[in-house]
Amino acid sequence: MSCRICGRRAKSEFCKRHEEAYKSILEGYREWREAMSISWREYLEEIAKNPYSGKWVKDVASYLLAKSAAEEKR
Amino acid sequence: MKILLLCEKPSAAKRIAKALDDNGDPIEKRIGSVPYYESKNGDRLLIVVPALGHLYTVAPKIRNRNVYPVFDFEWVPRYEAERNAGNIKEWIDAISKLSREADEFILATDYDIEGATLGYTILKYACGGKEEEAKRMKFSTLTDSELKQSYKELLDHIEFPMVEAGICRHMLDAIYGINLSRAMTVAAKRWSGKYKTLSTGRVQGPTLKFLVEREIEINCFVPVPFWRIDAEVEINGETFKIEYERSVIKSLREARSIVEDCSGRNGRIVDVNVRELHQSPPAPFDLGTLQREAYSLFKYTPRRTAEIAERLYLEALISYPRTSSQKLPKSINYRAILESLGRDAKYKRLTELLLGRESLTPVEGKGYDPAHPAIYPTGNLPERELSQPERRLWDLIVRRFMVAFGEPAVKQSIKVLIDVNGHTFYLRGRRILREGWMIFYRPFLRAEDVILPPLKVGQTVKIKNVSWKQDFTKPPSRYNPSSLLKKMEDEGIGTKATRADIIDTLYTRGYVSGDRATVSELGLDIIEVLSKYCPEVISVEFTRDLERSMENIKSGSERREDVIDRAVRHLKPILLRLKESERLIGEELSEAIRKTLLNRRIIGDCPVCGSGKLIIIRSRRTGKRFIGCTNFFKHQCNVSFPLPQKGTVSSANKICSKCGFPMIRLKLKGKRPLTLCVNPKCPGKDGMAK
Numbered sequence: 001m002s003c004r005i006c007g008r009r010a011k012s013e014f015c016k017r018h019e020e021a022y023k024s025i026l027e028g029y030r031e032w033r034e035a036m037s038i039s040w041r042e043y044l045e046e047i048a049k050n051p052y053s054g055k056w057v058k059d060v061a062s063y064l065l066a067k068s069a070a071e072e073k074r
Numbered sequence: 075m076k077i078l079l080l081c082e083k084p085s086a087a088k089r090i091a092k093a094l095d096d097n098g099d100p101i102e103k104r105i106g107s108v109p110y111y112e113s114k115n116g117d118r119l120l121i122v123v124p125a126l127g128h129l130y131t132v133a134p135k136i137r138n139r140n141v142y143p144v145f146d147f148e149w150v151p152r153y154e155a156e157r158n159a160g161n162i163k164e165w166i167d168a169i170s171k172l173s174r175e176a177d178e179f180i181l182a183t184d185y186d187i188e189g190a191t192l193g194y195t196i197l198k199y200a201c202g203g204k205e206e207e208a209k210r211m212k213f214s215t216l217t218d219s220e221l222k223q224s225y226k227e228l229l230d231h232i233e234f235p236m237v238e239a240g241i242c243r244h245m246l247d248a249i250y251g252i253n254l255s256r257a258m259t260v261a262a263k264r265w266s267g268k269y270k271t272l273s274t275g276r277v278q279g280p281t282l283k284f285l286v287e288r289e290i291e292i293n294c295f296v297p298v299p300f301w302r303i304d305a306e307v308e309i310n311g312e313t314f315k316i317e318y319e320r321s322v323i324k325s326l327r328e329a330r331s332i333v334e335d336c337s338g339r340n341g342r343i344v345d346v347n348v349r350e351l352h353q354s355p356p357a358p359f360d361l362g363t364l365q366r367e368a369y370s371l372f373k374y375t376p377r378r379t380a381e382i383a384e385r386l387y388l389e390a391l392i393s394y395p396r397t398s399s400q401k402l403p404k405s406i407n408y409r410a411i412l413e414s415l416g417r418d419a420k421y422k423r424l425t426e427l428l429l430g431r432e433s434l435t436p437v438e439g440k441g442y443d444p445a446h447p448a449i450y451p452t453g454n455l456p457e458r459e460l461s462q463p464e465r466r467l468w469d470l471i472v473r474r475f476m477v478a479f480g481e482p483a484v485k486q487s488i489k490v491l492i493d494v495n496g497h498t499f500y501l502r503g504r505r506i507l508r509e510g511w512m513i514f515y516r517p518f519l520r521a522e523d524v525i526l527p528p529l530k531v532g533q534t535v536k537i538k539n540v541s542w543k544q545d546f547t548k549p550p551s552r553y554n555p556s557s558l559l560k561k562m563e564d565e566g567i568g569t570k571a572t573r574a575d576i577i578d579t580l581y582t583r584g585y586v587s588g589d590r591a592t593v594s595e596l597g598l599d600i601i602e603v604l605s606k607y608c609p610e611v612i613s614v615e616f617t618r619d620l621e622r623s624m625e626n627i628k629s630g631s632e633r634r635e636d637v638i639d640r641a642v643r644h645l646k647p648i649l650l651r652l653k654e655s656e657r658l659i660g661e662e663l664s665e666a667i668r669k670t671l672l673n674r675r676i677i678g679d680c681p682v683c684g685s686g687k688l689i690i691i692r693s694r695r696t697g698k699r700f701i702g703c704t705n706f707f708k709h710q711c712n713v714s715f716p717l718p719q720k721g722t723v724s725s726a727n728k729i730c731s732k733c734g735f736p737m738i739r740l741k742l743k744g745k746r747p748l749t750l751c752v753n754p755k756c757p758g759k760d761g762m763a764k
Binding site: 028035050054055 | 292293294295296297298299324325326546547548549598662665
């Protein structure tokens with residue numbers, strides 16, 4: 001199986017690097033919600049464009065946004 | 075009687091020959107291109123001959139680079155084991171010839187582990203086994219007086235425990251470096267059919283691991299919002315910034331409520347806390363602190379600083395720089411050095427301040443080195459015009475030496491607590507009451523005074539412009555060459571002589587790039603592979619343990635053979651495991667190599683189609699190189715630009731300010747690199763065409 005984002009070898013949807021970034025995104029959402037009222041989608045949009053977000057975090061956030069947009073179209 | 079005096083480098087030989095010649099005018103001679111000097115010293119003729127650093131190196135008996143593991147190593151002339159070391163043969167032959175005519179031998183290389191080891195190997199192999207009978211000169215500066223004294227007080231023999239530790243270090247580095255590097259290079263080559271030198275080593279691996287761990291943290295970082303409260307206070311018509319009691323407000327709701335509570339209110343001073351701080355002078359420089367200070371002030375990499383310091387040492391301007399000591403012994407004669415420095419108009423007034431004292435006692439740091447004191451100026455003034463970097467570093471060393479004799483600086487800090495409707499704000503002031511040592515270091519200090527008007531408890535003040543501001547948590551900083559050096563020191567891996575070179579190797583291998591060290595795909599994959607198949611070789615603990623053993627060899631409490639034996643026993647099963655997994659490792663590394671090589675060819679984004687990348691391509695038909703867009707192969711963009719056919723071309727990581735096209739960096743041999751826009755029709759080139 002290969003990573004949906006970078007094509008590297010993966011055990012699930014993401015490779016080890018992007019999986020790690022995905023876990024950080026989930027953890028980060030908890031902290032964002034404590035700080036302000038924000039939906040999952042708004043959160044992903046924020047971190048996808050934030051200059052301090054890590055590169056792999058941006059990759060995963062953009063991928064998740066694109067995936068949900070595609071699902072909505074269907 | 076003829077005495078052969080073996081030095082480390084040509085410039086040191088020249089200086090030593092001059093210092094030991096009765097008339098200060100030795101005769102310069104040559105064998106081929108190898109210079110040597112004849113100095114008359116009483117009834118003795120001194121033949122002063124330089125080496126070129128190490129003339130011998132440790133190499134495996136099996137030279138085939140595809141074979142591993144290899145554990146049989148030997149000392150061989152460098153020209154037999156290394157490319158671009160052809161000139162070494164001439165030096166070894168010249169030293170051998172001169173040694174045959176000599177009655178006695180003196181080793182006058184640097185008094186440290188490398189100086190002792192390189193001297194030992196030359197005395198043993200080039201001079202035909204003279205290592206046992208050779209005497210030793212020990213010195214920390216190349217000044218005439220110290221060299222003469224050192225010659226008068228020759229040590230009976232070379233420092234064998236240091237040599238043992240040196241041989242052990244070279245053996246361990248070769249056993250680890252050659253085997254692990256061969257394992258990875260061979261694995262990648264067998265899988266992809268392409269050759270790319272991959273390397274790791276006993277210290278290189280753990281160092282790269284530090285960088286990779288930081289890179290992962292940065293790449294996985296999610297910024298979290300927080301809020302700050304900004305406010306100002308007006309006192310006697312003057313406005314000052316004040317800080318809210320908490321620098322971080324974790325929710326927007328709370329930030330809004332604080333602003334609401336404080337806006338339009340007056341504040342009342344509830345406390346004025348005045349403190350005096352006595353700041354002792356910083357310790358004298360050892361190599362590590364000098365490298366860090368030079369990076370922080372001038373942005374010189376550790377390696378560059380070491381090279382400049384080495385030049386200053388060879389010109390007898392400073393003491394031996396590869397030292398761990400932060401102590402200045404009395405024997406160096408502080409007063410004589412200061413008097414001598416005072417001949418320079420720039421230091422006259424400063425040295426007079428110190429020379430006016432009855433006694434001089436320097437502040438000292440914890441760093442200790444049995445072989446050398448801290449880095450200090452010899453008192454000699456430059457005999458030639460120094461380059462700007464040399465002048466800057468010498469000035470820094472001179473001033474830091476004077477600082478050591480300075481009085482503590484006295485600073486006053488004032489913290490005023492202001493209550494605003496139940497919320498506390500801080501107003502801070504600071505000023506220097508007595509400069510003390512800072513007077514000597516003034517060009518390198520940056521702090522500015524914040525002077526507050528007289529304030530008293532109970533006073534009412536006007537609070538203005540209360541607002542909240544959103545900010546985000548920041549990822550950890552990347553290492554730079556200086557902070558990485560500090561990390562290596564703190565973790566106890568590498569030595570003062572090798573750390574800067576190891577950092578440089580990480581850059582030349584393409585594992586790391588940029589001033590703020592960014593790890594490449596290849597660097598990430600190397601550590602991923604090593605962590606997966608042999609985590610022991612990137613273990614800081616094991617490397618640190620070996621460093622300790624080498625210190626023990628120096629002090630005589632461990633034997634070199636035992637340490638090497640232990641290391642080989644540790645490495646053997648690891649290499650067998652690597653061999654068994656060669657195919658998998660090759661597959662994992664090959665992709666990263668392909669990406670790294672591709673990234674090196676990318677110049678930047680294509681400004682014409684907007685989605686492709688401009689890349690350096692070599693035409694199969696003509697063999698010429700040019701720039702094309704990656705979208706050409708998808709028939710979406712046919713933009714192309716010519717390139718100069720000579721020199722090395724790489725991305726300048728810049729966009730042209732005139733036309734917005736990417737810029738390239740062109741490096742021609744022996745010339746300064748040029749930064750050029752790829753666009754031949756760039757308006758910035760109009761003037762050039764005319």
